[in-house]
Amino acid sequence: MNFPFYIARRYLVSKKSHNIINIISAISIVGVAIGAMALIIVLSVFNGFEKLVVSLFSSFNPDMQVTVRHGKTFDINKIPLDQLRKIPGIVHLTDVIEEDALIKYKEKQTIVTIKGVGQEFIHMSGIDTMMAEGDFKLQDKDQNFAVLGYGIASTIGANLKDYLNPLVVYVPRRDASLSGGFENAFSSDVIFPAGFFSIQQDYDVKYVLLPLRFVQNLLDYGNERTGLEMSLARGSDQQKIQRQIETFMGNEFRVQNRFQQQEILYKIMRSEKLYIFLILSFILFMATFNVIGSLSMLILDKRKDIALLRSMGASQRIIRWIFFIEGILISLIGAVAGLVLGAAVCWIQIRYGIIALGSPDSSFVVSAYPVHLQIADFVLVFTTVLSIGFLAAWYPVYNIRKIHLGLIKPD
Numbered sequence: 001m002n003f004p005f006y007i008a009r010r011y012l013v014s015k016k017s018h019n020i021i022n023i024i025s026a027i028s029i030v031g032v033a034i035g036a037m038a039l040i041i042v043l044s045v046f047n048g049f050e051k052l053v054v055s056l057f058s059s060f061n062p063d064m065q066v067t068v069r070h071g072k073t074f075d076i077n078k079i080p081l082d083q084l085r086k087i088p089g090i091v092h093l094t095d096v097i098e099e100d101a102l103i104k105y106k107e108k109q110t111i112v113t114i115k116g117v118g119q120e121f122i123h124m125s126g127i128d129t130m131m132a133e134g135d136f137k138l139q140d141k142d143q144n145f146a147v148l149g150y151g152i153a154s155t156i157g158a159n160l161k162d163y164l165n166p167l168v169v170y171v172p173r174r175d176a177s178l179s180g181g182f183e184n185a186f187s188s189d190v191i192f193p194a195g196f197f198s199i200q201q202d203y204d205v206k207y208v209l210l211p212l213r214f215v216q217n218l219l220d221y222g223n224e225r226t227g228l229e230m231s232l233a234r235g236s237d238q239q240k241i242q243r244q245i246e247t248f249m250g251n252e253f254r255v256q257n258r259f260q261q262q263e264i265l266y267k268i269m270r271s272e273k274l275y276i277f278l279i280l281s282f283i284l285f286m287a288t289f290n291v292i293g294s295l296s297m298l299i300l301d302k303r304k305d306i307a308l309l310r311s312m313g314a315s316q317r318i319i320r321w322i323f324f325i326e327g328i329l330i331s332l333i334g335a336v337a338g339l340v341l342g343a344a345v346c347w348i349q350i351r352y353g354i355i356a357l358g359s360p361d362s363s364f365v366v367s368a369y370p371v372h373l374q375i376a377d378f379v380l381v382f383t384t385v386l387s388i389g390f391l392a393a394w395y396p397v398y399n400i401r402k403i404h405l406g407l408i409k410p411d
Helices: 002-013 019-058 081-085 150-156 212-219 238-249 263-287 289-301 303-311 316-352 375-398
Strands: 064-068 090-105 108-117 131-134 143-149 167-172 186-197 207-211 227-232 253-257
Touching (some): 019 289, 019 316, 019 375, 090 150, 090 212, 108 150, 108 212, 131 150, 167 212, 186 212, 207 212, 227 238, 263 289, 289 375
Parallel strands (some): 143 186
Antiparallel strands (some): 064 227, 064 253, 090 167, 090 227, 131 186, 143 207
């Protein structure tokens, strides 16, 4: 194997009798390098967006969420929360109530989802780091406060410094009748906002966070809850903990991890990443046709060398190996160069944020395209490039006798 590799390496760097062969070989390497670089950059950008979305959703969505499979609420007193907390890996646990409501400020109003949470929610969420205005405060002794999504606050024009006009929250009464009029059909209570959070548009225009005791009294739920939310210890085995929670809660409850809570969104992101990878791989495959042309012309250029090697006793297998290794070297050099250049471009974007995401005064969460490098992507791209290079080198080598007009005879 050393002899074919030595000859192939000499052919790669030596000057050919026709300069066009050197040019085509260089173009082949550049084409493979650009294809590999594009794959790394695009995959890393998708990784960056996925990591950004996960970090945003993790500020609101819990690590584990428990809801009933049938119906809407369950009796919290029938669940031994103390035993549930003892499952290894569960750090925080809070019961929640979610319900649609009408919120009104002065003359403006909008439909929202109110979410009543306990005090532990403050420790298990990251919303306090996503505050656009004000503070993340839900209660202070006997006083209750609301934390609104920024989109809701903009819709109704809520003002944190307006201490004369509170928010009015309306929810339907359970025992309401259509003939009783608006006042009798809805329960209402007033509350002042403490801050506005900004996570993601779907959340910013939907949720209002309220103290659990406020929502419990407003809805007259008593011991009823709509869900349980838990945060897990960092580095814990989430699948194992999820199975333990499912066993503990029984078949009447649905236990979802963070991925399952946003399953459709994550599947769409993964599908987009896969489709882009396949499209760029196809473009890379088309670029490797230069490798086929380069090897074909090299075989024609080295007909005398092939005849000399045959006269010296080299077998057809050895000669084929020479040109096959030549094609693999072209793909290998291009792949390594592309990976290095791709990593360099990604590092520059991570370090300096050269390519901005929108205008400087835009309201995006990040100012520049997010990028996240993963070793698995480098392995995938390197393997893909070499696999395509293998096919591109195999074709002209397999037809080597036809290419150099039959100078090589079968052994």
